[in-house]
Amino acid sequence: MSEDKHSELDALCQQLKVDLIEWLSLDDVTPEELGDDDALFGEGLGLDSLDAVEIVVMLQRQFGISPTDMDNKKEVFTSVKTLAQYVIENRK
Amino acid sequence: MENSALSEKRGNAFGIAFFRWVLRWFGINRACEFVWFICLYYLLFDRQAVKSIMPYVEHRFPHAGRFKCQWHAYRMFVSNGQSMLICAANVAGYSFTKEFSQRKAILDYLRNSTSGMVIITSHFGNWQMAMKNMMDDLERPINFLMRPEHNKHVREALKHNPDAEKLHVIPIDDEFGGMFGVIEALQRNEVVCIMGDRAVTDRHVDVDFLDATAQFPFTAFFMAAQMKCPVVPVFVARSPEKHNHLLISFGELIMPQKSAADKKNRFKRFVQQYVDALAAKAQQYPFQCYMFHDPWHKNDADNN
Known part of the structure; x- marks a missing residue:
């Protein structure tokens, strides 16, 4: 990965952390505490399927992308980094 | 879940085949009378079934004594059996008369709107036939969010419907609980049908139902x-006078909006609106509210 793409990914990860915390009202988490590779669901941040819906709506409004018709939802929604990678590849 | 197993037991393939046989030889009204005898078995020998319906009976009939409650439980079994029989009759091609209330408002909304719609149903009356009748009347594809075990029964109930291609099932057992399927359907401006009376996850709120605090899911409103x-x-109720007459009622349109309240409670007032409508139906048709679980039990959903 080139340095430009690397820094784009880092910046997007930071933005997504702030957005996720705000959209999902995660009052007890700060962007600094949330690692790029931390699991969003289950044992990690503990999000559930309704949170996934809020993330979908957020991605549509912020980046104009619809992850609803993708085949690998589970992989995309694994962590902040996988979400950021998906956004970079698909945003309009 | 304990109650799923019970309802499966009452609705298994053998039971449906047996009802079909009775229906064929005795006709719908006689077959419905025959259910009174069959249900004696459940009252006398299936204590778990009796136990599962008792919370509803005790809340719906708070002044009933012990024996009266047993009688009401028996009537619940009979009504549930008759409801299954009517589904079998529906599959077998029997015709039913229908009476609608508030349908025009819903159809007008769908004609004049480009948004999708969430229909919330309950284990009330002939809810499976609500699906069939909605397919007949609504001019948009209908998607049912349901468990895989319900899927096969509903498909069976709908299999002779010429509009069956308008039906899509969204299975609830994928990693995101079917939520992506719901989003996709609503984005296509289709109708999504969600059962609203059974909390199986922690996505529920405390609301007032039959004068006590009960837990109901908020997924549909979210x-x-x-x-x-x-x-x-x-709601689809069977007429108390005629088994082959269905009373299909649409409630008021509810437009849920996110409020500033915490995530769980932001939809509480909308859930309460639906639960009030369900309670009104339970008052009107007390033996058609098939609540074979205990929504008043605080830890019921959390234990699943």
């Missing part, structure tokens, strides 16, 4: 708020 579309409760 999805509608996210996708900016309305929620409509639908």
Whole structure:
């Protein structure tokens, strides 16, 4: 990965952390505490399927992308980094 | 879940085949009378079934004594059996007369709107036939969010419907609980049908139902708020006088919006609106509210 793409990914990860915390009202988490590779669901941040819906709506409004018709939802929604990678590849 | 197993036991393939046989030889009214004898078995020998319906009976009939409650439980079994029989009759091609209330408002909304719609149903009356009748009347594809075990029964109930291709099932057992399927359907401006009376996860709120605090899920309202579309409760009751007459009522359009309250409670007032409609139906048709679980038990959903 080139340095430009690397820094784009880092910046997007930071933005997504702030957005996720705000959209999902995660009052007890700060962007600094949330690692790029931390699991969003289950044992990690503990999000559930309704949170996934809020993330979908957020991605549509912020980046104009619809992850609803993708085949690998589970992989995309694994962590902040996988979400950021998906956004970079698909945003309009 | 304990109650799923019970309802499966009452609705298994053998039971449906047996009812079909009775229906064929005795006709619908006689077959419905025959259910009174069959249900004696459940009252006398299936204590778990009796136990599962008792919370509803005790809340619906708070002044009933012990024996009266047993009688009401028996009537619940009979009504549930008759409801299954009517589904079998429906599959076998029997015709039913229908009476609608508030349908025009819903159809007008769908004609004049480009948004999807969430229909919230309950284990009330002939809810499976609500699906069939909605397919007949609504001019949009209908998607049912359901468990895989319900899927096969509903498909069976709908298999002779010429519009069956308008039916899509969204299975609830994928990693995101079917939520992506719901989003996709609502984005296509289709109708999504969600059962609203059984909390199986922690996505529920405490509301007032039959004068006590009970837990009901808020998923339907959450999805509608996210996708900016309305929620409509639908109930299908059997006429107490005629077994082959269905009373299909649509509730008021509910437009859920996110409020500043915490995530769980932001949809509480909308859930309460639906639960009030369900309670009104339970008052009107007390033996058609098939609540074979205990929504008043605080830890019921959390234990699943």
